Amino acid sequence: MKKTISITLNGERRSIDVSPSDILLDVLREKLGIKSPKIGCERGDCGVCTILYDGKTVRSCLILAIEADGHEITTVEGLGRDGLTPLQHAFVDRNAFQCGFCASGMVLAATELLRHNSHPDKKEIQEAISGNLCRCTGYEPIIEAVREVSRKAGKRS
Amino acid sequence: MSELKHVGQPSVRIDGLDKVSGAAVYVDDMDFGPNLLHAEIIESPFAHARIKNIDTAEAEKIPGVVKVVTGDDFPYRFGLYMQDRWIFARDRVRFVGEQVAAVIARDAQTAKLAAKLVHVEYEELPYVLDLEGALKEKATLVHPDLEKYNHCAWFFPQAGTNIAHWRKTRKGDMEKGFKEADTILEDTYTVPRYAHCAIEPHVIVGLYDLSGRLTLWSASQSPYTQRHVFAEALAPLGLKHKDVRVVTPYVGGGFGGKAGVSMEILGAALAMMVKGHPVKVRWSRAQEFYNTYQRQGVIARIKLGVKKDGTITAIEHTLHWDAGGYVEYGANVVNAVGLSATGPYRVPNVKIDSVCVYTNLPPGGPYRGFGYSEFMFGLESHMNRIAKMIGMDPVEFRRKNAICGGDTLPYGAEMNPSGLVEAIDKVAREIDWGKKEVSKDPNKAIGKGFACFWKAPAMPPNAASAAFIKFNEDGSLNLTVSGMEIGQGFLTVMAQVAAEVLTVPVEHIRVELPDTDRNAYEWQTVGSHVTWGCGNAVKAAALDAKAKIFDTVHRALGFAVADLYLEKETIKCRTKPDFAMALKDMVISGIQTKRGNFIGGPILGSGMFMPEFTSATGDPETSQGGHPNVHYTVGASAVKVEIDRKTGKIHVLKAVLAADVGKAINPDLVKGQVTGGVVQGLATALYEDIRYDHKGKLLNPNFTDYKIPTALDIPDEIVPIIVEVAQPDGPFGARGVGEHTMIPAAPVIANAIEDALGIRIKSMPLTAEKIALELNHIPYDDVKGHYIGLCFLGKPEAYEFKTSPGKQKKAKS
Numbered sequence: 001m002k003k004t005i006s007i008t009l010n011g012e013r014r015s016i017d018v019s020p021s022d023i024l025l026d027v028l029r030e031k032l033g034i035k036s037p038k039i040g041c042e043r044g045d046c047g048v049c050t051i052l053y054d055g056k057t058v059r060s061c062l063i064l065a066i067e068a069d070g071h072e073i074t075t076v077e078g079l080g081r082d083g084l085t086p087l088q089h090a091f092v093d094r095n096a097f098q099c100g101f102c103a104s105g106m107v108l109a110a111t112e113l114l115r116h117n118s119h120p121d122k123k124e125i126q127e128a129i130s131g132n133l134c135r136c137t138g139y140e141p142i143i144e145a146v147r148e149v150s151r152k153a154g155k156r157s
Numbered sequence: 158m159s160e161l162k163h164v165g166q167p168s169v170r171i172d173g174l175d176k177v178s179g180a181a182v183y184v185d186d187m188d189f190g191p192n193l194l195h196a197e198i199i200e201s202p203f204a205h206a207r208i209k210n211i212d213t214a215e216a217e218k219i220p221g222v223v224k225v226v227t228g229d230d231f232p233y234r235f236g237l238y239m240q241d242r243w244i245f246a247r248d249r250v251r252f253v254g255e256q257v258a259a260v261i262a263r264d265a266q267t268a269k270l271a272a273k274l275v276h277v278e279y280e281e282l283p284y285v286l287d288l289e290g291a292l293k294e295k296a297t298l299v300h301p302d303l304e305k306y307n308h309c310a311w312f313f314p315q316a317g318t319n320i321a322h323w324r325k326t327r328k329g330d331m332e333k334g335f336k337e338a339d340t341i342l343e344d345t346y347t348v349p350r351y352a353h354c355a356i357e358p359h360v361i362v363g364l365y366d367l368s369g370r371l372t373l374w375s376a377s378q379s380p381y382t383q384r385h386v387f388a389e390a391l392a393p394l395g396l397k398h399k400d401v402r403v404v405t406p407y408v409g410g411g412f413g414g415k416a417g418v419s420m421e422i423l424g425a426a427l428a429m430m431v432k433g434h435p436v437k438v439r440w441s442r443a444q445e446f447y448n449t450y451q452r453q454g455v456i457a458r459i460k461l462g463v464k465k466d467g468t469i470t471a472i473e474h475t476l477h478w479d480a481g482g483y484v485e486y487g488a489n490v491v492n493a494v495g496l497s498a499t500g501p502y503r504v505p506n507v508k509i510d511s512v513c514v515y516t517n518l519p520p521g522g523p524y525r526g527f528g529y530s531e532f533m534f535g536l537e538s539h540m541n542r543i544a545k546m547i548g549m550d551p552v553e554f555r556r557k558n559a560i561c562g563g564d565t566l567p568y569g570a571e572m573n574p575s576g577l578v579e580a581i582d583k584v585a586r587e588i589d590w591g592k593k594e595v596s597k598d599p600n601k602a603i604g605k606g607f608a609c610f611w612k613a614p615a616m617p618p619n620a621a622s623a624a625f626i627k628f629n630e631d632g633s634l635n636l637t638v639s640g641m642e643i644g645q646g647f648l649t650v651m652a653q654v655a656a657e658v659l660t661v662p663v664e665h666i667r668v669e670l671p672d673t674d675r676n677a678y679e680w681q682t683v684g685s686h687v688t689w690g691c692g693n694a695v696k697a698a699a700l701d702a703k704a705k706i707f708d709t710v711h712r713a714l715g716f717a718v719a720d721l722y723l724e725k726e727t728i729k730c731r732t733k734p735d736f737a738m739a740l741k742d743m744v745i746s747g748i749q750t751k752r753g754n755f756i757g758g759p760i761l762g763s764g765m766f767m768p769e770f771t772s773a774t775g776d777p778e779t780s781q782g783g784h785p786n787v788h789y790t791v792g793a794s795a796v797k798v799e800i801d802r803k804t805g806k807i808h809v810l811k812a813v814l815a816a817d818v819g820k821a822i823n824p825d826l827v828k829g830q831v832t833g834g835v836v837q838g839l840a841t842a843l844y845e846d847i848r849y850d851h852k853g854k855l856l857n858p859n860f861t862d863y864k865i866p867t868a869l870d871i872p873d874e875i876v877p878i879i880v881e882v883a884q885p886d887g888p889f890g891a892r893g894v895g896e897h898t899m900i901p902a903a904p905v906i907a908n909a910i911e912d913a914l915g916i917r918i919k920s921m922p923l924t925a926e927k928i929a930l931e932l933n934h935i936p937y938d939d940v941k942g943h944y945i946g947l948c949f950l951g952k953p954e955a956y957e958f959k960t961s962p963g964k965q966k967k968a969k970s
Contacts, residue, residue, distance in 0.1 A: 035186040036179030038409070040356050041442040045860035048356055076179035084178060092173035095829050098644030100176030101357045101409030107177060130867040133860065135356050135410050136644040137829065138836035139868040140875060 005069035009034065010078025018065040025049045025060035028075070036076040036104040040133075047132035050105030051075050057112045057131075076104040079111065087111055087149045096145035098136030105132045110146045118153050120146065163656035164889045167825035168663045170649045172407070172642060181407045184360045184376045185439060193362070194223055194436040196427050197268035199258040199275045200448070201250035204517035204853030205284035205297070208249060208257065208277060216260055216274040221267035224430050225275060227258040231426050235390035236485025237382065237417045239308035239321065241300060244390065244426045249282065251299055251482030252519045253854045254447040256423060259438075261431055284517040286853050288456060288477045288948045291319040291514050292960050299482060299515035309617070311773040311785070312488055320960060321480060322488040322513040324495025326567045327779040334471025334506030338462025342543045345953040346459070346535030347920040348903075350479070350847045351452040353524055354865050357409020358445045361421045363428025364435040369395075371428060372402045375421050378411040378641045379681040380404070380671040386418040387425040394429055401425075404672045411643040412837075413523035413896075416683045417486045419449045446858035450522025451847070453487055454479040454948035457535045458958050467549045467557045471506035474498040475958045476532060479948035480513045480521040487521035488513045493615035494528035496780060499567050500536045501577055501611035501791045502558040507567045512960060516948070517853050523683060525837065525896045529612040530903065534921055537608035537904030542917065551908070552585050555609050560791070562882075568780040573788040573892075576817035576882035577609065580793040583878050587813045588795040600802050603810070604913025607795045608904040612897050613786035614684030618771040622691040623677035624698040626655060626762035632726055632741030634661055634702075638695060639671040639679035640687035645895050646826035650688055651695050653822050654888050658699035660723040661740070677763070685790065685893030688822065690766055692888035697764025706744070709757035713748035768886075788884060790892050792816035794835075794901035796872070798909045805928030807843060807906065808873075815878035816897050820890035824879055827894055831877035834898025840866045842903040846922050920953060 002017045009032060016031055028034040028051070037060050040046035049061040052074040080088055087110055090096065097103040106129060113120055113128035120128065125146045126139070134142065175181040213225040228247035234240040246257050258275050262268035285291040285299065296319055300306075304316035312322045335341060362374045371391070377383055380403040388398045408415060424438045440449070460473040476494060480487040495511030524530075544554035559581060562574035584607070585591075594603045625637045636655050642648045648668040656663050669676060677698075679691055707721045710728055720731045728738045738748070747757030768787045775783030794814040798807050812835045821827045844864050848856040857863045883890030903921055911917050916931045930937045949956045 029186075033188075035182070038183070038357065039185060039439075040358065041860055043442070043859065043861070045442075046356055076177070080178050084174075088177040091177045092169060095170060095173075095646075095825055097173075097176050098646070098829060098833065099355070099357070099410040100172065100181050100407060100644070101183065101355075103176045103181075104179050126868040126871075130869045133356055133865060133867065135354055135412070135837065135865065136833050138832035138834075138875065139866075139871050140832045140836075141829065143868065 003066060005066060007068050008072040010074055010081065020064070020066055022065040023061060024063045024065045024068050027065040028060060034075050034077055038101055038104070047105045047109070048102050050108045050132060052108055052112065057109050076107055079107065085111070086152065087114065087145065090145040090148045094141045094145040094148060096137065096142040102132055102134045106134065106142055114146065114149060119150050161657060161889065163653045163663060164822050165820065166653065166823065168649055168653055168823055170646055171652055171663065171668065172648055183357060183407050183409055184362060184374050187362065187374055187406065189362060189435040192434050194261050194263065194431055194434050195265040195268045196423065196436055196438045197260045197272040198256045198423065199272050199277065201246065201253060201255040201257055203250060203279055203281055204253050204286065205282040206250050206279035207282060208246060209280050210278040211258055212276040213258065215276070216271040219267060219271040219274065221263040222260055222271045223263065224261045225258065226427065226430050230430065233390045233393060235386055235418065235422055237386060238489045239306055239312060239485045241306050241485050242483045244422050252517055254444070254519060255482065256448065259423065259427055261427055261436055284853060285319065286516055286518060286849065287950050288479055288514055289950070289956065291516050299517060311492065313777050319515040320512055321484040321515050322491055324492045324511040325778055325780060326495055326507060326509040328567055328569065328781070329506030331471055331473065331506050331508050335462045337464065337470040339465045340543060340546050341460065341462045342539060342546060343458070343460040344539065344919065345456065345956060346538060347456045347949060347953045348454060348531045348534050349921060350454045351524060351841050351845055352446050352847060352863060353412040353414035355410030355412055355414055358440040358442060359415065359420050359449055360437065360439040361424030362435050362437045363424040365428040365432050367433045370400050370402065371396060371425065372404065373425055374404050374406065375424065376408045376415060377405050377421060378408065378415045378643055378683060379417055380641070380673050381639050381678055382681045383418050383421055384673045387422070390422065391425060391429060402672070402674045405641060406670055408641060408643050412525045413527065413683060414449050416523050416681055443858040446863070447519045447855045450486060450524065451481065451519050452524035453490060453521030453531070455531045456949050456953060456956055457532060459535055459539045461539055461543055463543050463547060465547055467547060467554050469502055469504050469558045472499055472504050473508045475510045477512050477958065478514055479516050479518060481516055481518045483520040484513055484515065486523055489615055490521070490523060490528040494532050496568050496785055497529070497611070497613060498532050498536065500533065501560045501609050501789065503560050503564050509567065518849065519855065525834070525899045526612065527615055527684065527896060529610065530838065530900045533608070533610055533900050534903040534907065537901065538907045538919065541908045541911065552581060552590050552607050556581050559609070568775055568783065568785060570784045573884060574882050575791050576880040577791040577793070580791065580815035580817055580880045581609065583880065584793040584795050584813050584815045587876055587878065588797060588811065590795065596799055601799050602802055602913040603797065603799050604909040605795060605797050606905040606907065606909030606912060607793070608901040608908060609793045610897055610900040611789045611791045612900060613789045614686035614893065616680065616684055616686060616787065618773050619767060620680035621765060621767040622679050622694040623765045624691065624694040624763065625677045626698045626702045628744035628760045630741065630745045632661065632739065632744060633665040636666055636668045636695065637676040638668065638691050639673065639676045640691040641671060641682035643682060645830060646823060647682070647687055650822045650826065651691065654692050654695045655699045657889065658696060658703060661726055685895040685897065689884065689887045689892050692891060693766035694764045696888045697766060698762040701764055702760050702762025705760050705762065706740070709743060709748060713750050713756035788892055790816060790818065790894055790897050792880070792897060794905050796905045796909050798906065798913065800910065800913050800928065802932065803929070805925035805932065807925065809839060810872065811874045811876065812839070812872045813876045813878065814898055814901070815880050816894045817880040817882050818894045819884035819887050819892040820881050821879045822889065822891050827879055828877040830895050831898045832875050835875050835902060836866050836871050838899035838902025839872070839906065842906040842921065842923055844922055844924060846924065
């Protein structure tokens with residue numbers, strides 16, 4: 001019943017045997033050692049399992065591992081391979097996390113936004129991260145961190 | 158006093174890189190290898206039933222099942238303040254979802270499958286879900302053996318009833334107080350249950366290794382308290398405290414839900430049954446809702462007397478709490494409120510009855526605010542209403558009665574220094590109090606609401622903190638404490654305290670997460686007390702290390718200790734301007750003398766702190782005579798809201814909150830507590846809404862049906878204000894603030910609704926539905942055929958605050 005799938009995980013080709021019923025989140029965490037996507041609700045409500053799937057944010061608790069065959073997956077572990085991104089730096093500078101459990105998913109959601117829209121307004125930022133729940137920060141510092149990156153990007157161009 | 162260099166600075170969090178890079182490890186991220194076992198819990202489907210038989214045979218036959226355990230394997234009681242729980246239900250179950258048995262298997266799927274094959278035979282018993290039912294004559298008793306339970310000395314359970322604890326506070330002369338009043342307002346308020354919703358579910362991994370050591374990796378706010386409760390409960394199995402180790406890596410939010418011991422007892426107990434194998438118990442989101450702690454529901458009657466000039470003359474505050482099936486922690490929430498339900502006001506005549514009632518709902522317990530969020534909704538609504546009745550501005554009314562340092566507290570002790578008036582004034586200014594605003598949209602109304610708050614840590618009088626400091630070869634240092642980084646920034650704040658004393662910058666300090674094998678003791682990270690309590694211990698440890706450094710210099714070089722001081726990681730001497738010795742040159746290897754030998758050695762510092770002035774010895778009938786609370790943190794808050802007159806939907810335009818933190822050791826982190834707490838509080842006020850069916854089953858244990866705020870649901874603007882009236886016994890004058898920021902949210906909204914629309918809603922949450930119905934004069938039916946989160950089924954004003962007489966039990970000495 002096992003099937004071998006191949007994915008590009010954080011820039012590296014990986015092959016892994018999975019069962020048809022295996023959830024991508026569990027395979028990432030248990031079989032591939034990628035722990036930044038967390039288990040929060042297992043039904044797509046909270047967003048802590050967010051990954052970039054071919055560049056788009058996806059809840060890895062809602063897709064089967066077998067569906068990921070041939071696709072590209074990026075997690076926070078891969079995002080900062082060559083040093084933290086400006087967004088990650090802004091998260092640290094702005095206290096855009098507290099307990100940190102939502103931080104990985106939040107960073108990915110905001111990363112996706114900034115790739116498509118380098119100068120989002122407040123509402124656009126709120127929309128983009130509204131699928132990622134944070135119980136600690138009240139979101140304001142997260143929004144501020146994204147805006148800071150946006151402002152700095154503006155200066156450079 | 159010299160100028161502070163590190164304390165008071167907005168230092169960057171020392172856990173930042175860990176958390177944004179994905180490096181931070183939480184319990185569920187740890188690898189335990191292929192030997193790891195998984196547990197699945199068999200739960201009660203009934204609110205109240207006798208367990209007649211448990212048949213595990215079929216489940217045990219499933220390949221991959223290692224062990225099936227039931228309550229018979231663990232005839233041990235546990236509990237933090239009252240030992241009213243078995244590890245697994247034994248004689249009877251007391252709420253839907255209670256643990257009855259567990260299957261331990263090689264993998265989670267097998268455990269889940271086999272759990273369905275454990276057959277439990279129940280005999281259903283009558284159950285009580287509401288307070289009226291629980292308190293009536295001949296009520297079904299949730300705990301018929303109440304009188305046999307061990308409990309802390311300051312609880313007063315009433316045997317033969319469902320009253321687990323009754324805190325009475327009496328001060329002054331009530332008759333005289335109400336006689337002096339020109340206006341008296343009496344009314345009832347209700348607050349339903351709420352859920353913490355930390356994003357990380359509870360999880361624990363236990364390993365009882367082949368040598369007989371029990372190690373737990375636990376997502377917890379309370380490593381040492383957990384170790385103590387585990388060791389005590391499992392002592393019959395031969396465990397000593399030294400044999401039990403609790404390790405707490407990063408934890409994904411707590412809010413009180415991960416305080417004490419709830420589901421974690423299962424990890425400890427199950428590990429004992431599978432020696433040599435680590436076993437994991439991870440809660441699902443649903444279990445997170447119904448089998449950890451919930452914030453307790455309460456119905457409160459307030460009778461308040463005031464003079465024409467606005468002076469409060471008397472308050473009678475009666476609170477009946479729906480505490481659920483077990484109150485081992487929740488009864489202390491009730492206790493805390495019983496001592497403080499006057500709010501932050503000078504009230505000469507006080508009668509408080511805070512009654513903790515068992516029901517067949519999930520266990521109540523601590524949640525950010527520890528009872529104060531609950532009672533402040535009614536109290537601060539009431540304050541607004543009575544001010545209006547005497548024609549006084551509600552802010553002016555609060556200002557007039559605001560408690561000050563030196564005033565007498567409800568239980569007779571003296572109030573600590575308080576910046577309440579300053580907080581009131583700053584908030585009023587920031588929200589433009591008194592300036593009526595009109596919405597551009599004629600369908601919308603703008604209103605402003607104001608409220609004060611206070612809260613003291615609720616701790617046993619001997620709750621202690623300790624700290625160790627260990628220098629490294631390069632002059633950097635490791636600080637170990639067992640306060641928990643639950644997101645608030647605790648590690649950074651402790652580093653700042655040590656930095657200030659030792660002149661070592663924060664970035665040269667590593668503060669380690671708790672491990673009871675090597676970190677110094679901390680009672681629990683609760684009550685917003687660790688900045689204060691653990692901060693004092695860290696300061697003491699740093700001073701101890703500093704004394705050892707100076708002693709070494711004195712012995713090696715002969716300089717007088719009194720002449721030595723530290724500056725930028727360097728030892729200096731007032732009488733020898735040319736002398737400068739870097740800490741790194743002596744903290745490990747000592748100092749070489751003229752004879753060539755070395756004096757000194759690795760510098761270690763240790764510090765401890767206990768609030769030695771507190772006691773819980775107040776008279777059970779009046780609470781007078783003890784000093785149960787260390788201090789109160791006070792403050793004020795206000796909102797400006799815009800309400801749609803048709804739909805009742807509230808949009809918060811601005812929220813302001815000022816807290817007197819004594820000294821903000823890290824102002825940015827204080828602001829973070831304000832922003833987060835305000836949003837969390839507003840959600841309880843506006844839409845979080847827990848619902849049970851009429852058989853006690855929780856209907857919405859998930860984020861689809863129990864709405865917590867998203868990034869789209871925040872106020873347009875949140876303004877944190879820091880007030881600093883020093884706490885004399887705090888580290889650099891600091892006192893705690895974590896919980897307080899959530900407390901005033903509900904009354905500020907209720908008061909703003911009245912300001913905008915002239916309607917008063919007395920039952921939380923203050924939903925759009927309630928507002929719209931009220932505006933259309935349609936009675937709100939909260940029940941709609943189903944039992945819900947409210948602890949009383951009828952109209953609140955119809956609730957009679959009666960308690961049936963039980964056998965009175967004398968306080969234990």
